[in-house]
Amino acid sequence: MSIDDVRAEVCDLHRHLTRWGLVTWTAGNVSARVPGKDLLVIKPSGVEYDSLTPESMVVCDLDGKLVEGEHSPSSDTASHAYVYRHMPEVNGVVHTHSPYATAWAALGEPIPCSITAMADEFGGDIPIGPFALIGSDDIGRGIVETLRGSRSPAVLMRQHGPFTIGPTAKAAVKAAVMCEDVARTLHLARQLGPVDRLPATAVDRLFDRYQNVYGQPLMEGQQ
Ligand SMILES: [Zn+2]
16 A cells, blocks of 8 residues: 555545544544554644545654645644554554543543443443643553553543544544444433443453454455
8 A cells, every 4th residue: 555545545534524523623633554664644734624635645754753745744643653653553543522522531531331332342431541731742642551451442531532543544433433423322321310331241242243243254355
């Protein structure tokens, strides 16, 4: 996969953020690691979603420094780069301020794993990460320390919003969409009364089945 292919993929994936109502104005960003290179591709800073093109995507090194691009990279690039440096299995990172997930982040409370869809995708609660200000490695470190060893591909950074990771950029986008969906559902459930977590054994069985058995068998060349 060439850098131009990654630019096209990252540009295309941004339309899911608007389609699923995860972003307002120019907030939010998707990035992908360039296979076989110490590079990432990320959304440019402050460009409106309708104006994004593959050519406007920005290439940075894994220290977050600009390598190629007409625009400056997203202001969250250093956080994405930290994740790629410290989690070699991660090839995609997404950040939004999607409203329901960010409401849980404002509360500082993990989203409790109370429905089967959540066990499938997240394998447990969606955890809260530390409060950290932009401008240093603190956000990236908080993401890595919270998600390393967790089955959840999503973390709610306290009083900020969700970051999601994945083995592909598309998987990280899916996790961002699902995170907002379960945040909304659990918010609604809370309005109706107390919510119980699923038993741990049920969570384990659901997670295992969804991750290993669910879906169509892959054809050769698919991923
Ligand atoms: Zn943010």
